[in-house]
Amino acid sequence: MPRTSKSPVFGARLRELRQARKMTLVALADLLGVSVASVWLWENRKRVPIASTVRRLAKILAVEPSALVAAMHAAPDPGQAPPPDLQDLIRAIEAKGFRVQIASRR
Template sequence: MPKAKSKHDPEFSGRLKQLREQRSMNVAKFAKLIKVSPAAIWHWENKGTVPRNGTVDAIAEVLGVSRSYLQTGKQSNGEAHNGETRYGEIRGRVRSAGTELSLEELVRAIEAKGFEVFIKTRG
């Protein structure tokens, strides 16, 4: 059976790289989180190839954005997403199942599951 032709989208590549870098994730860490090789990420970010649908879902979850934003650059409600956090500079870290996440990454992962998260300071 011939291999399916890869879809190319340079805008997807740019969004992916920008989001990964905004979250201070190197390629190796990101690859481990979404269970692919670092070479696959290199191809997505540098050659414009687009991963399979299931992998796009995993990427969106890890990066804390919607699949729609990852693919089109717009949220499902049509508004652009600037990739910046609503939570300010959160520096706390959470260790779960051997993976260390910043509080921002954890909140984004929770929101990707459809929950709404509010953070309140004491005092």
């Protein structure tokens, strides 16, 4: 499992579950045996915990571990634009005055 992530879903889901149980950052950190800073980093999308910690989090929050792990691998927000098509990208670069040449590697 990756140690860093920009996924907004995991952190938001963790915060939502913690607050729904009226649990503070300090209380959750104490139950897990980690620092308050660690929990804060998870909730603010700076880091994600290791797999064993995800399992302990799920147990404390009374959810399946997959509910938290799936959040880390969730699809991007539908409000975000999809990545540009390669042809669109080439046209945009050429519009700036650059010449683009694609060479095949063999």
